[in-house]
Each structure stands twice: as C-alpha cells, then as structure tokens.
Amino acid sequence: MILSxxxxxxxxxxxxxHTVMGHHAYVIAGDSEMGIQTALTFIERExxxxxxxxxxxxxxxxxxxxxxxxxxxxxAAQQGPLLGEHKTILIVASRIYHEAQNALLKLFEDxxxxxxxxxxxxxxxxxxxxxxxxxxxxxSEASRSRSKPKGASDGAEQFITMSLERRRGxxxxxxxxxxxxxxxxxxxxxxxxxxxxxxxxxxxxxRDSRLTDLLIDIAQLRGYLYDRSAPLKMILEHLALTxxxxxxx
Numbered sequence: 619m620i621l622s623x624x625x626x627x628x629x630x631x632x633x634x635x636h637t638v639m640g641h642h643a644y645v646i647a648g649d650s651e652m653g654i655q656t657a658l659t660f661i662e663r664e665x666x667x668x669x670x671x672x673x674x675x676x677x678x679x680x681x682x683x684x685x686x687x688x689x690x691x692x693x694a695a696q697q698g699p700l701l702g703e704h705k706t707i708l709i710v711a712s713r714i715y716h717e718a719q720n721a722l723l724k725l726f727e728d729x730x731x732x733x734x735x736x737x738x739x740x741x742x743x744x745x746x747x748x749x750x751x752x753x754x755x756x757x758s759e760a761s762r763s764r765s766k767p768k769g770a771s772d773g774a775e776q777f778i779t780m781s782l783e784r785r786r787g788x789x790x791x792x793x794x795x796x797x798x799x800x801x802x803x804x805x806x807x808x809x810x811x812x813x814x815x816x817x818x819x820x821x822x823x824x825r826d827s828r829l830t831d832l833l834i835d836i837a838q839l840r841g842y843l844y845d846r847s848a849p850l851k852m853i854l855e856h857l858a859l860t861x862x863x864x865x866x867x
Contacts, residue, residue: 641754643726643735650710653738657708665704674705682802683711688721699732710738716845719749726752774814778866785858793851809843812836835860
C-alpha cells in the first residue's frame with residue numbers, strides 16, 4: 619500500500635526522537651496509527667521526503683507477519699528508490715512469528731542501498747534478541763506517556779475472578795478455532811489476556827514480593843504465545859492454575 623495522505627503527519631508531536639541517526643532499520647513500539655505517525659514524521663524530517671503520493675514511501679500491513687510476507691517485504695526492498703535517493707518501507711504488524719524474524723535478519727542487517735526499514739509492532743517484547751540487536755528504537759514522547767486503552771484489562775479482570783472450572787470453560791472456547799485466521803485471532807486474545815493480568819498485578823500489588831513468580835510465568839508464557847508451534851491450551855491452562863488467589867481480591 620502506498621501512503622497517499624499526510625493526515626497522520628498533522629497530529630504528530632513535535633519532539634519525537636530518542637535515538638541516534640545513521641541506522642537503516644528502526645522499530646517503533648505502540649499502536650499502529652501512532653507508529654505510522656512517528657515513522658512518517660521521521661522520514662519527512664530526516665530525509666526531506668514528501669509522503670503524499672510518493673512511491674518511495676511504502677507501508678505494508680499484516681495482522682500476522684509470516685515468512686511468506688517477509689518474502690514480499692524483501693522483494694519490495696530490492697526494487698530500490700524510484701524517484702530519489704531514499705526508499706522507506708513501513709512494516710506494520712500486530713504479531714510476528716519467530717520464523718519470520720529469522721527471515722528478516724539479513725535484510726535488516728544489510729538492506730539495499732538507500733533503503734530504510736521501519737518495523738511497527740505493539741511491543742518490543744515480541745522481538746527475538748537476534749533481530750532486536752539489528753534495530754534501533756524510534757520512540758515518540760506520546761508512546762512513552764500513553765496509557766493502556768480503557769477496557770484493555772476487562773477480560774483479564776473477569777478471568778481472574780472466575781473459578782478454575784469457569785476458566786477452563788473459557789480456555790475450551792478459545793482453543794476451539796479450526797481455521798488459520800481464527801487460530802491467529804485466538805493467540806491475539808490469549809496475549810491480551812496475559813498482558814491484562816500482568817497490568818492488574820502491577821496495579822494491585824506494586825512492588826509486592828508476590829509478583830515475582832507471577833511475572834516470571836507471564837514472561838515465559840508471552841514468549842510461547844509468539845511461537846505458533848507452542849500448544850495454546852497448555853499455555854492457558856498453566857496460566858489458569860498459577861494465578862495467585864489474592865490477585866482477585
């Protein structure tokens with residue numbers, strides 16, 4: 619998709635950048651709209667590029683970035699700039715499989731001359747260390763101060779207060795998906811559940827020592843959820859069993 623509108627640029631904050639210029643690959647963590655705003659403003663400011671109707675400013679959107687999608691990204695990058703000296707590619711994804719990250723390594727380490735890459739994800743925790751080491755973080759003031767959307771933890775709050783039997787009922791419904799698109803959506807729901815429980819724990823317990831074991835579990839479970847080969851049912855059942863009883867009070 620070629621970006622043909624400057625609407626997003628008009629609302630971007632004036633003080634955006636907390637990184638060092640000179641990199642050819644950046645990651646922006648946050649919601650997709652703010653990530654695009656940040657990338658476009660950076661592109662216009664640092665490269666002097668006009669995003670409106672510019673074929674050298676390309677945005678590729680994926681709910682789940684797969685190896686097949688990465689091949690398309692690589693093909694787009696290999697085409698090189700059409701109008702000027704620079705080409706920029708925005709890769710916007712809700713989730714990214716480990717296999718896809720491995721497929722991106724070479725491109726992000728040594729992209730074609732004149733090409734700059736922007737990877738826009740909900741959170742940095744999705745990245746494998748190997749890919750993370752090849753990308754500079756581009757962070758906006760808005761993303762640092764932005765709070766979680768209202769209602770983001772509602773499902774987690776309900777899950778915490780349920781009996782173990784009811785939690786298992788929820789899990790059964792979540793893992794009943796039969797097609798690939800539904801399974802991807804289910805993993806997104808599971809990830810939101812894990813993140814919501816973590817947010818509730820921080821809000822209710824702060825620095826309480828009871829958080830330690832829970833946070834270790836959550837960190838591990840979140841990593842598994844980004845691996846499509848990991849068994850979702852086992853992950854969620856472990857979560858259902860390990861939520862501390864005191865968290866629901």
